[in-house]
Amino acid sequence: xxxxxxxxxxxxxxxxxxxxxxxxxxxxxxxxxxxxxxxxxxxxxxxxxxxxxxxxxxxxxxxxxxxxxxxxxxxxxxxxxxxxxxxxxxxxxxxxxxxxxxxxxxxxxxxxxxxxxxxxxxxxxxxxxxxxxxxxxxxxxxxxxxxxxxxxxxxxxxxxxxxxxxxxxxxxxxxxxxxxxxxxxxxxxxxxxxxxxxxxxxxxxxxxxxxxxxxxxxxxxxxxxxxxxxxxxxxxxxxxxxxxxxxxxxxxxxxxxxxxxxxxxxxxxxxxxxxxxxxxxxxxxxxxxxxxxxxxxxxxxxxxxxxxxxxxxxxxxxxxxxxxxxxxxxxxxxxxxxxxxxxxxxxxxxxxxxxxxxxxxxxxxxxxxxx
Ligand SMILES: [Fe+2]
Ligand SMILES: [Fe+2]
Numbered sequence: 001x002x003x004x005x006x007x008x009x010x011x012x013x014x015x016x017x018x019x020x021x022x023x024x025x026x027x028x029x030x031x032x033x034x035x036x037x038x039x040x041x042x043x044x045x046x047x048x049x050x051x052x053x054x055x056x057x058x059x060x061x062x063x064x065x066x067x068x069x070x071x072x073x074x075x076x077x078x079x080x081x082x083x084x085x086x087x088x089x090x091x092x093x094x095x096x097x098x099x100x101x102x103x104x105x106x107x108x109x110x111x112x113x114x115x116x117x118x119x120x121x122x123x124x125x126x127x128x129x130x131x132x133x134x135x136x137x138x139x140x141x142x143x144x145x146x147x148x149x150x151x152x153x154x155x156x157x158x159x160x161x162x163x164x165x166x167x168x169x170x171x172x173x174x175x176x177x178x179x180x181x182x183x184x185x186x187x188x189x190x191x192x193x194x195x196x197x198x199x200x201x202x203x204x205x206x207x208x209x210x211x212x213x214x215x216x217x218x219x220x221x222x223x224x225x226x227x228x229x230x231x232x233x234x235x236x237x238x239x240x241x242x243x244x245x246x247x248x249x250x251x252x253x254x255x256x257x258x259x260x261x262x263x264x265x266x267x268x269x270x271x272x273x274x275x276x277x278x279x280x281x282x283x284x285x286x287x288x289x290x291x292x293x294x295x296x297x298x299x300x301x302x303x304x305x306x307x308x309x310x311x312x313x314x315x316x317x318x319x320x321x322x323x324x325x326x327x328x329x330x331x332x333x334x335x336x337x338x339x340x341x342x343x344x345x346x347x348x349x350x351x352x353x354x355x356x357x358x359x360x361x362x363x364x365x366x367x368x369x370x371x
Contacts, residue, residue: 005370006297010271013362093134093166094152097122101130101151113143113151122149131155142328154332162193162266162299164249164257170240177235179344180285184228184239187221190266192244193257194218197306200254206309213302220295231288252318255310259322260329262303267367268333268360270296272351275359280349289349304367330364 102123103109113125127143135155143153152165163186170185172178198214229239249257270293277290311319337356351359 003298003301006267006270006301007294009363009366009370010274010297012366013271013359014274016358016362094146094150095130095134097125097149097151098133099123100133101125103129111142113145121145125151127153127155142332144325144328162257162261162303163189164193164196164245164261165253166245167192168240168242173237174344175235175237176285176344176347177232177237179348180228180235180288181232181237181239184225184232185242187225187228188239188242190221191218191225192242193261194221195244196249197254197258199248200251201309204251204313210302210305210309213298213305217295217299217302220292220299224292224295227288227291231284234284251310251313252322255314255318255322256325258303258306258310259326262299263307263326263367264329264333264364266296266303267300268337268363270300271359271363272356275351276349278349279351281347285348304371330360333360 103112103126109124109126109128111127113127113130125143125145130143130151130153134153143151143155146152167189170182173182194214194217198211198218201211201214225239232238273289273293273296277286277293280286280289310322314322334357337360338353340353341350350356
Protein backbone atom coordinates (compact mmCIF):
# COMPACT_ATOMS: atom_id res chain seq x y z
CA UNK A 1 0.00 0.00 0.00
CA UNK A 2 1.13 3.50 -0.68
CA UNK A 3 2.06 6.11 1.85
CA UNK A 4 -0.75 8.31 0.52
CA UNK A 5 -3.26 5.46 1.05
CA UNK A 6 -2.38 5.41 4.72
CA UNK A 7 -2.70 9.14 5.05
CA UNK A 8 -6.21 8.87 3.58
CA UNK A 9 -7.11 5.99 5.92
CA UNK A 10 -5.83 7.93 8.91
CA UNK A 11 -7.91 10.93 7.96
CA UNK A 12 -10.96 8.68 7.69
CA UNK A 13 -10.30 7.11 11.10
CA UNK A 14 -9.79 10.47 12.79
CA UNK A 15 -12.92 11.97 11.26
CA UNK A 16 -14.98 8.89 11.97
CA UNK A 17 -13.84 8.68 15.57
CA UNK A 18 -14.57 12.37 16.12
CA UNK A 19 -18.19 11.54 15.36
CA UNK A 20 -18.46 8.00 16.63
CA UNK A 21 -16.74 8.35 19.99
CA UNK A 22 -18.92 11.19 21.16
CA UNK A 23 -21.93 9.06 21.88
CA UNK A 24 -23.73 9.10 18.56
CA UNK A 25 -25.21 5.91 17.21
CA UNK A 26 -22.07 5.38 15.17
CA UNK A 27 -19.94 4.47 18.15
CA UNK A 28 -19.69 0.80 17.26
CA UNK A 29 -19.89 1.21 13.52
CA UNK A 30 -16.33 0.28 12.65
CA UNK A 31 -15.71 -2.63 14.95
CA UNK A 32 -13.53 -5.23 13.31
CA UNK A 33 -14.56 -8.81 13.87
CA UNK A 34 -11.56 -10.75 15.06
CA UNK A 35 -13.43 -13.58 16.70
CA UNK A 36 -11.97 -16.01 14.24
CA UNK A 37 -8.60 -15.83 15.92
CA UNK A 38 -7.99 -15.78 19.60
CA UNK A 39 -11.45 -14.69 20.71
CA UNK A 40 -13.11 -11.33 20.87
CA UNK A 41 -12.85 -10.70 24.57
CA UNK A 42 -10.11 -8.62 26.01
CA UNK A 43 -9.12 -8.75 29.61
CA UNK A 44 -9.77 -5.04 29.99
CA UNK A 45 -11.15 -3.75 33.17
CA UNK A 46 -8.34 -4.74 35.42
CA UNK A 47 -5.66 -2.94 33.47
CA UNK A 48 -4.40 0.22 35.07
CA UNK A 49 -2.48 1.64 32.19
CA UNK A 50 -3.33 2.81 28.75
CA UNK A 51 -0.71 2.77 26.09
CA UNK A 52 -0.68 4.48 22.78
CA UNK A 53 2.15 4.15 20.43
CA UNK A 54 3.65 6.84 18.33
CA UNK A 55 5.20 4.97 15.55
CA UNK A 56 7.89 2.78 16.85
CA UNK A 57 7.54 4.25 20.22
CA UNK A 58 5.13 4.53 23.02
CA UNK A 59 3.45 7.09 25.15
CA UNK A 60 1.57 5.64 28.02
CA UNK A 61 -0.70 7.04 30.60
CA UNK A 62 -1.69 5.49 33.84
CA UNK A 63 -4.81 5.87 35.86
CA UNK A 64 -2.83 6.22 39.03
CA UNK A 65 0.18 8.29 39.87
CA UNK A 66 1.60 5.63 42.13
CA UNK A 67 4.26 3.40 40.73
CA UNK A 68 5.61 0.20 42.13
CA UNK A 69 8.96 -1.35 41.49
CA UNK A 70 9.75 -3.94 38.87
CA UNK A 71 8.85 -7.40 39.89
CA UNK A 72 9.05 -10.90 38.64
CA UNK A 73 8.36 -13.96 40.65
CA UNK A 74 8.12 -16.69 38.12
CA UNK A 75 8.59 -20.09 39.57
CA UNK A 76 10.67 -21.10 36.59
CA UNK A 77 13.42 -19.42 34.67
CA UNK A 78 12.12 -17.39 31.80
CA UNK A 79 13.54 -15.02 29.26
CA UNK A 80 11.88 -11.73 28.72
CA UNK A 81 11.41 -8.33 30.19
CA UNK A 82 9.36 -7.32 33.14
CA UNK A 83 8.47 -4.07 34.72
CA UNK A 84 5.68 -2.85 36.82
CA UNK A 85 3.86 0.42 36.85
CA UNK A 86 0.72 1.83 38.32
CA UNK A 87 0.04 -1.30 40.30
CA UNK A 88 0.00 -3.58 37.26
CA UNK A 89 2.97 -5.50 35.96
CA UNK A 90 4.06 -5.77 32.38
CA UNK A 91 6.08 -8.58 30.92
CA UNK A 92 6.86 -10.20 27.62
CA UNK A 93 9.06 -13.20 27.00
CA UNK A 94 9.24 -16.98 26.96
CA UNK A 95 8.85 -19.43 29.81
CA UNK A 96 8.88 -23.23 30.14
CA UNK A 97 5.58 -24.86 31.05
CA UNK A 98 5.03 -25.68 34.69
CA UNK A 99 1.99 -27.47 36.08
CA UNK A 100 0.72 -24.42 37.95
CA UNK A 101 -0.02 -22.70 34.62
CA UNK A 102 -2.54 -25.39 33.67
CA UNK A 103 -6.23 -24.59 33.86
CA UNK A 104 -7.64 -27.09 36.43
CA UNK A 105 -10.01 -29.63 34.96
CA UNK A 106 -13.62 -28.69 35.38
CA UNK A 107 -12.68 -25.00 35.63
CA UNK A 108 -13.46 -22.34 33.07
CA UNK A 109 -10.39 -20.31 32.11
CA UNK A 110 -11.33 -17.47 29.76
CA UNK A 111 -7.86 -16.68 28.44
CA UNK A 112 -5.96 -19.78 27.43
CA UNK A 113 -2.79 -20.34 25.41
CA UNK A 114 -3.29 -20.46 21.71
CA UNK A 115 -2.70 -23.98 20.53
CA UNK A 116 0.00 -24.83 18.04
CA UNK A 117 -1.45 -27.81 16.14
CA UNK A 118 2.02 -29.34 15.77
CA UNK A 119 2.62 -29.44 19.51
CA UNK A 120 1.05 -32.10 21.70
CA UNK A 121 -0.74 -30.26 24.46
CA UNK A 122 0.26 -31.26 27.97
CA UNK A 123 -2.58 -29.20 29.38
CA UNK A 124 -4.70 -26.17 28.61
CA UNK A 125 -2.61 -23.27 29.82
CA UNK A 126 -4.36 -20.44 31.66
CA UNK A 127 -2.54 -17.25 30.61
CA UNK A 128 -3.66 -15.48 33.80
CA UNK A 129 -1.86 -18.11 35.92
CA UNK A 130 1.27 -17.69 33.83
CA UNK A 131 1.09 -13.89 34.11
CA UNK A 132 0.47 -14.08 37.85
CA UNK A 133 3.82 -15.87 38.08
CA UNK A 134 5.94 -13.68 35.82
CA UNK A 135 4.28 -10.29 36.37
CA UNK A 136 2.15 -10.22 39.52
CA UNK A 137 -0.67 -7.71 39.21
CA UNK A 138 -0.68 -7.68 35.43
CA UNK A 139 -3.92 -8.22 33.63
CA UNK A 140 -3.13 -11.22 31.49
CA UNK A 141 -3.54 -10.71 27.87
CA UNK A 142 -2.13 -13.49 25.81
CA UNK A 143 0.15 -16.45 25.85
CA UNK A 144 0.98 -18.91 23.12
CA UNK A 145 2.74 -22.19 22.65
CA UNK A 146 6.20 -21.81 21.10
CA UNK A 147 7.06 -25.52 21.16
CA UNK A 148 6.12 -28.64 23.14
CA UNK A 149 7.30 -27.19 26.42
CA UNK A 150 7.68 -23.44 25.95
CA UNK A 151 5.18 -20.61 26.10
CA UNK A 152 5.51 -17.02 25.03
CA UNK A 153 3.61 -14.50 27.08
CA UNK A 154 2.46 -10.92 26.93
CA UNK A 155 1.10 -9.76 30.26
CA UNK A 156 -0.29 -6.33 30.96
CA UNK A 157 0.17 -3.27 28.78
CA UNK A 158 3.79 -2.91 27.80
CA UNK A 159 5.42 -0.26 25.67
CA UNK A 160 4.20 -0.66 22.15
CA UNK A 161 5.19 0.20 18.63
CA UNK A 162 7.70 -1.73 16.55
CA UNK A 163 9.44 -3.18 19.57
CA UNK A 164 11.21 -6.52 19.39
CA UNK A 165 10.28 -9.20 21.89
CA UNK A 166 12.58 -9.12 24.89
CA UNK A 167 13.13 -5.36 24.78
CA UNK A 168 13.25 -4.27 28.42
CA UNK A 169 10.10 -2.36 29.25
CA UNK A 170 10.52 1.26 30.28
CA UNK A 171 8.51 2.40 33.32
CA UNK A 172 5.69 4.81 32.59
CA UNK A 173 7.16 7.73 34.49
CA UNK A 174 5.26 10.25 36.53
CA UNK A 175 6.12 13.55 34.86
CA UNK A 176 5.82 14.92 31.36
CA UNK A 177 9.63 14.77 31.01
CA UNK A 178 9.66 11.09 31.97
CA UNK A 179 6.90 10.31 29.49
CA UNK A 180 8.83 12.11 26.75
CA UNK A 181 11.97 10.21 27.73
CA UNK A 182 9.98 6.99 27.50
CA UNK A 183 8.91 8.00 24.02
CA UNK A 184 12.57 8.52 23.10
CA UNK A 185 13.40 5.09 24.53
CA UNK A 186 10.84 3.33 22.34
CA UNK A 187 11.96 5.32 19.31
CA UNK A 188 15.44 3.89 19.95
CA UNK A 189 13.96 0.43 20.33
CA UNK A 190 12.42 0.90 16.90
CA UNK A 191 15.83 1.72 15.42
CA UNK A 192 17.07 -1.67 16.62
CA UNK A 193 13.98 -3.45 15.33
CA UNK A 194 14.43 -1.93 11.88
CA UNK A 195 18.13 -2.77 11.88
CA UNK A 196 17.33 -6.43 12.49
CA UNK A 197 14.71 -6.28 9.78
CA UNK A 198 17.12 -4.63 7.37
CA UNK A 199 19.72 -7.35 7.93
CA UNK A 200 17.13 -10.03 7.18
CA UNK A 201 15.87 -8.28 4.06
CA UNK A 202 19.41 -8.09 2.71
CA UNK A 203 20.21 -11.68 3.67
CA UNK A 204 17.10 -12.98 1.91
CA UNK A 205 17.56 -10.96 -1.27
CA UNK A 206 14.63 -8.59 -0.86
CA UNK A 207 13.84 -6.06 -3.54
CA UNK A 208 16.12 -3.02 -3.34
CA UNK A 209 13.17 -0.67 -2.79
CA UNK A 210 12.06 -2.58 0.31
CA UNK A 211 15.62 -2.55 1.61
CA UNK A 212 15.88 1.20 1.03
CA UNK A 213 12.59 1.83 2.83
CA UNK A 214 13.69 -0.22 5.84
CA UNK A 215 17.01 1.62 5.87
CA UNK A 216 15.23 4.96 5.81
CA UNK A 217 12.86 3.81 8.57
CA UNK A 218 15.82 3.01 10.83
CA UNK A 219 17.24 6.47 10.13
CA UNK A 220 13.83 8.05 10.79
CA UNK A 221 13.54 6.33 14.15
CA UNK A 222 17.01 7.53 15.16
CA UNK A 223 15.89 11.07 14.37
CA UNK A 224 12.64 10.59 16.29
CA UNK A 225 14.63 9.40 19.29
CA UNK A 226 16.69 12.58 19.18
CA UNK A 227 13.58 14.78 18.89
CA UNK A 228 12.06 13.28 22.04
CA UNK A 229 15.32 12.98 23.98
CA UNK A 230 15.94 16.69 23.37
CA UNK A 231 12.42 17.58 24.46
CA UNK A 232 12.68 15.31 27.53
CA UNK A 233 15.95 17.02 28.44
CA UNK A 234 14.17 20.38 28.43
CA UNK A 235 11.85 18.86 31.03
CA UNK A 236 14.69 17.43 33.11
CA UNK A 237 14.50 13.78 32.05
CA UNK A 238 16.61 11.39 30.00
CA UNK A 239 15.80 8.08 28.30
CA UNK A 240 16.79 4.82 29.89
CA UNK A 241 19.78 3.18 28.13
CA UNK A 242 18.99 0.45 25.63
CA UNK A 243 21.38 -2.21 24.40
CA UNK A 244 21.18 -4.03 21.11
CA UNK A 245 20.32 -7.70 21.45
CA UNK A 246 23.18 -9.84 20.23
CA UNK A 247 20.99 -12.60 18.83
CA UNK A 248 19.60 -12.02 15.34
CA UNK A 249 15.92 -13.02 15.13
CA UNK A 250 14.82 -15.72 12.71
CA UNK A 251 12.82 -14.83 9.61
CA UNK A 252 9.72 -16.33 11.23
CA UNK A 253 10.24 -14.25 14.38
CA UNK A 254 10.56 -11.13 12.23
CA UNK A 255 7.40 -12.03 10.34
CA UNK A 256 5.56 -12.35 13.65
CA UNK A 257 6.99 -9.05 14.80
CA UNK A 258 5.98 -7.32 11.58
CA UNK A 259 2.43 -8.68 11.76
CA UNK A 260 1.96 -7.63 15.37
CA UNK A 261 4.25 -4.70 16.06
CA UNK A 262 4.34 -3.28 12.52
CA UNK A 263 0.87 -3.97 11.12
CA UNK A 264 -0.94 -3.31 14.40
CA UNK A 265 1.04 -1.36 16.96
CA UNK A 266 3.12 0.82 14.70
CA UNK A 267 0.23 1.30 12.30
CA UNK A 268 -2.14 2.38 15.06
CA UNK A 269 0.70 4.37 16.60
CA UNK A 270 1.04 6.36 13.39
CA UNK A 271 -2.62 7.29 13.65
CA UNK A 272 -2.26 8.22 17.32
CA UNK A 273 0.73 10.37 16.41
CA UNK A 274 -1.48 12.45 14.16
CA UNK A 275 -3.94 12.86 17.01
CA UNK A 276 -1.16 13.93 19.33
CA UNK A 277 0.22 16.40 16.79
CA UNK A 278 -3.16 18.13 16.85
CA UNK A 279 -4.20 17.67 20.48
CA UNK A 280 -1.18 17.78 22.79
CA UNK A 281 -1.49 20.62 25.26
CA UNK A 282 1.71 22.49 24.51
CA UNK A 283 2.95 23.75 21.17
CA UNK A 284 6.35 22.11 21.69
CA UNK A 285 4.84 18.66 22.22
CA UNK A 286 2.47 19.10 19.27
CA UNK A 287 5.46 20.11 17.13
CA UNK A 288 7.45 17.04 18.18
CA UNK A 289 4.65 14.68 17.15
CA UNK A 290 4.04 16.64 13.96
CA UNK A 291 7.72 16.21 13.10
CA UNK A 292 7.42 12.43 13.08
CA UNK A 293 3.85 11.90 11.86
CA UNK A 294 4.57 11.61 8.17
CA UNK A 295 7.46 9.19 8.72
CA UNK A 296 5.20 7.01 10.82
CA UNK A 297 2.57 6.85 8.09
CA UNK A 298 5.28 5.56 5.77
CA UNK A 299 6.39 2.99 8.35
CA UNK A 300 2.81 1.75 8.55
CA UNK A 301 2.70 1.41 4.77
CA UNK A 302 6.04 -0.43 4.86
CA UNK A 303 4.75 -2.88 7.47
CA UNK A 304 1.83 -3.88 5.26
CA UNK A 305 4.07 -4.25 2.21
CA UNK A 306 6.46 -6.36 4.25
CA UNK A 307 3.59 -8.62 5.23
CA UNK A 308 3.26 -9.67 1.60
CA UNK A 309 7.02 -10.22 1.33
CA UNK A 310 7.11 -12.39 4.46
CA UNK A 311 4.12 -14.39 3.24
CA UNK A 312 6.11 -15.43 0.18
CA UNK A 313 9.02 -16.60 2.33
CA UNK A 314 7.10 -18.60 4.95
CA UNK A 315 5.73 -22.13 4.90
CA UNK A 316 1.91 -22.40 4.95
CA UNK A 317 1.83 -23.39 8.63
CA UNK A 318 4.02 -20.44 9.56
CA UNK A 319 1.81 -18.09 7.56
CA UNK A 320 -1.21 -19.32 9.47
CA UNK A 321 0.50 -18.70 12.80
CA UNK A 322 1.51 -15.20 11.72
CA UNK A 323 -2.07 -14.47 10.72
CA UNK A 324 -3.36 -15.72 14.06
CA UNK A 325 -0.79 -13.62 15.89
CA UNK A 326 -1.94 -10.58 13.94
CA UNK A 327 -5.54 -11.11 15.04
CA UNK A 328 -4.49 -11.49 18.63
CA UNK A 329 -2.41 -8.32 18.40
CA UNK A 330 -5.49 -6.41 17.26
CA UNK A 331 -7.36 -7.66 20.31
CA UNK A 332 -4.44 -6.73 22.53
CA UNK A 333 -4.36 -3.24 21.05
CA UNK A 334 -8.09 -2.90 21.71
CA UNK A 335 -7.49 -3.93 25.30
CA UNK A 336 -4.83 -1.21 25.69
CA UNK A 337 -6.81 1.44 23.83
CA UNK A 338 -9.84 0.94 26.06
CA UNK A 339 -7.93 1.43 29.31
CA UNK A 340 -8.31 4.77 31.09
CA UNK A 341 -5.71 7.51 30.73
CA UNK A 342 -4.61 10.26 33.07
CA UNK A 343 -3.63 13.93 33.01
CA UNK A 344 -0.28 13.19 31.37
CA UNK A 345 -2.13 11.40 28.60
CA UNK A 346 -4.02 14.63 27.96
CA UNK A 347 -0.80 16.65 28.01
CA UNK A 348 0.58 14.30 25.36
CA UNK A 349 -2.57 14.56 23.27
CA UNK A 350 -3.53 10.90 23.61
CA UNK A 351 -7.11 10.15 22.62
CA UNK A 352 -9.59 9.30 25.35
CA UNK A 353 -10.33 5.55 25.56
CA UNK A 354 -13.62 5.62 23.64
CA UNK A 355 -12.07 7.63 20.85
CA UNK A 356 -8.89 5.54 20.79
CA UNK A 357 -10.92 2.38 20.48
CA UNK A 358 -13.02 3.84 17.71
CA UNK A 359 -9.92 5.03 15.85
CA UNK A 360 -8.36 1.59 16.11
CA UNK A 361 -11.48 -0.26 15.02
CA UNK A 362 -12.08 2.06 12.09
CA UNK A 363 -8.49 1.78 10.92
CA UNK A 364 -8.26 -1.99 11.24
CA UNK A 365 -11.59 -2.46 9.53
CA UNK A 366 -10.49 -0.27 6.62
CA UNK A 367 -7.18 -2.10 6.34
CA UNK A 368 -8.93 -5.46 6.33
CA UNK A 369 -11.11 -4.24 3.49
CA UNK A 370 -8.11 -2.94 1.55
CA UNK A 371 -5.86 -5.98 2.08
FE1 LIG B 1 9.19 6.71 15.35
FE1 LIG C 1 7.99 4.11 13.16
